[in-house]
Amino acid sequence: MSPATVSAAVGYLQEQALIRRDRDPGSRRDRYVIDESAWYRATLAGARTNERLAAMARDGADALGSATPAGVRLLDMSEYLERVGLDMVRSAERWRAHLAR
Template identity: 35%
Template sequence: MSQHRASEQAEEAAAVMTAAGMPRMPARVLMALLAAPDGGYTAAELGDRLGVSAAAVSGAVRYLQTLHFIRRRSRPGHRRDRYEVVSDSWFGVMTANAPVYNRLADLIDGIRAAQDDPDAAVHAAEMSSFLRFMARRMPELVQEWEAERNGPEGA
């Protein structure tokens, strides 16, 4: 695939991520880094590639670093750091949220208990139940993913 085609695909993927709720600029930076050559890009290269300001790149990389999706790497002999996607960041972030799902489910149960409206209580119960299901299943899904990723020899 040509670099131009990879860039087009990255922009389309960023648009989908934005539609799913990720802020636009971090989504664009993340997808640009997925399409980057080995070693990633500097902030200036990201700005040039995306046609955005240094401030836009700075905010996006800070956001993505907070989520542990990307990391900054310094290279000996180079003045500028490079940004790259962290391997395995997706499932790490997903599994790290299991305690959050349980805590949110507890809080939603509290909302449900205080409800006078039976229909609202049903909605809260469904959400709470789903969050507990996700918290319980996430470690199992990660184990399944690792087995699939490693193939038959890793099983």
């Protein structure tokens, strides 16, 4: 595996909030950590992505016109992504509370 491949994989995992980078005190060495709330943060990151996609779909529907077939599909897509994102957040919150018990 090349250093560039490792770097890209690490960047992706950080972007998805699955790992975080910590610096060893007094060192230039980085340590990558997967903690107990990694999946919670990753779920929230996914929900935020859904929110952005839903907003883009709404913008597309507005641009095409909500009465056009493509506009209707984009509005449906927007509503779906928005609802799924909200469900993801609610589910993550329920599991976080459950695991805290």
